Amino acid sequence: MKFENSTGNIIKDQEKLSFDFIPEELPNREEEMQKLFGLYRGIVSSNVSQNVLIYGPVGTGKTVTAKRFCMEFEQWSKKKDQNIDTVFVNCRKRKNNSSAMWKIVHHFDRGFPDRGFSVEEMMKIVKEKIEERNVHLFVVLDEVDPLIQKEGSDLIYLLSRFDEERLSPEGSVSMILVSQKNVFELLEESARSSFKRSNRIRFPRYTSDDLFPILKDRVEMAFHPGSIDDKKIQLISDIAGKEGDGKGDARFGIELLEKSALIGEMSGRNEIFTEDIRSAKGEIDPYFTESRLKKLNQQEKLILLASTRKLKEQAYTITGEVEELYKVLCEEYDTEKLGHTQFWKYLKSLSDEGLLGSKTTSENSGRTTKVSLSDITAEKLEKKLENLIEDG
Ligand SMILES: Nc1ncnc2c1ncn2[C@@H]1O[C@H](COP(=O)(O)OP(=O)(O)OP(=O)(O)O)[C@@H](O)[C@H]1O
Ligand SMILES: [Mg+2]
Structure with a gap:
């Protein structure tokens, strides 16, 4: 590996550049967070469940926003004496209903066997757990497209009717579906009816101005002070922004930042030069990132x-x-x-x-x-x- 000799003169904390890291602040997604809050706050006052679809192009912060929102909403509701619990399912990894459902049961019972139970049986177990613990469950189905393509909308339908036997609008399961495409059209009518038109949030591509504060925050968290100046952060934002090659993909911006730093370190420096950014860009194909x-x-x-x-x-x-x-x-x-x-x-x-x-x-x-x-x-x-x- 080429970067083996990296000395760490620029990068202080690599973890902050990883795609799983969830920053506390999400610049330019405040509005989307607020919108989610507006839709879900009713859970606490009247226990009405809501199903929301988040969609938008690659790297527009859908996953990170959904995760951050759930974390904050859990904390907020706790103060109001309502227990919220979140299960996060990545449907690209779990492309069929029973594997996705298993992830939900597993959240409540870590030793649950991964074979031998039907979706309905698992649903029943989850129901018991929810009642036992008196929680409202958030199910985030991230990258839901492959699941719907493969299995149709049965699971979404079942989850939307989780509290079927109750006559009141009270519910104990809410869903957040996340996908690049507006999968609404792919859902069968029965499942679609549980998503109101106003419950769809489209995430736009980031402009270079949108990306600047996102990347600047990462620089502060992950790099030693003085390793890169604002002008160069702006250059990376321009390349990754909607108007540039990256087409508004924050992931591409962060990747570029990291690679530039590694190239700078390889040259034995403690500062990123413009040339490093250019070389980094040459190494990553914006359209064809892994x-x-x-x-x-x-x-x-x-x-x-x-x-x-x-x-x-x-x-x-x-x-x-x-x-x-x-x-x-x-x-x-x-x-x-x-x-x-x-x-x-x-x-x-x-x-x-x-x-x-x-x-x-x-x-x-x-x-x-x-x-x-x-x-x-x-x-x-x-x-x-x-x-x-x-x-x-
Ligand atoms: N507003 C933001 N503030 C801070 N970091 C962000 C923001 N938006 C995106 N990111 C970061 O950019 C990267 C990509 O974001 P994320 O994974 O949420 O994109 P996505 O929309 O889910 O993409 P995909 O469609 O490929 O799943 C992550 O590392 C994430 O932390
Ligand atoms: Mg995602």
Whole structure:
């Protein structure tokens, strides 16, 4: 590893740069926090449960805001003598109902076996625990898209009807769904009816001005004083901001900050130079960060890999060719093939997310869609994808 010789002359506390770290202050998400508070405060006064959907592009602070909100709301309600308990489920890791439900039971019973119980049975156990402890439970279903895509909205429906037998509007389970897409359309009517229109909060991409205070806070927490000045923090914010290559992804900004520091340290300095930031930017492809590729489901990865292989020797390929190779890859990786319409849908979403370029043209006998790659070399992307696909 290249950074082995890092001396720690710039970074004081690496943990503060990790993506799991939850800062106390979330600059430019105060409004969203306030909105969540407004929606949920009723739990304390009248025990009415609420279900909320948080959605927005990559790195806009959805996860961190949901986590911070739950922590603060727990503390606030405690002062009002109401017990709130939170279970956080990452649905990219738990793509099926019973695995997600297990995470909820496990919260109450750490020794709960991970096999042998149906979703309904687990739901019943959770119900008993909630009554026993007299708590209101927050279930955060983060990155909920793969779960809904795979299993439909049954689990969300069941959780929304948790208190079915009660006639009053009182409830004991509230949900926060978090996703990049507005998954509302994917929910079946029965599950959708528990989400009011006003209970959807869209997180916008960060502008460079939005990112500045976020990165400045991290610098203060994670770096030795004097290692970077405001001008350079601004440069990183400009690169990561909505207007720059990072497209408003705070994760990219933090990654850039960390890498710049490591490059500075490698040169034996205790200060970050502008050149370090430029080199760091060269090392991270804003569109193809590991964290971004990991979010893709297996089908999207295979379609992207098919495109990439086609694009190794040419600037453009056409969708027919990609689809053909995609089918071969499905066999190679023992994955079910998508039908033509579904294939198109996924291809379109890859292009919407900026991972692939696509352009429809009318030539000669009909319309063709040309596919291209933006910043990264096909070879580099191919390697990354192959590794990820093998991991599943
Ligand atoms: N307003 C903010 N203040 C401080 N840190 C932030 C803020 N917004 C995001 N971050 C940080 O940026 C990183 C990405 O944020 P987060 O994981 O919440 O994004 P996300 O919207 O959930 O992205 P994804 O869609 O990829 O899951 C995290 O390290 C998080 O702590
Ligand atoms: Mg997230």
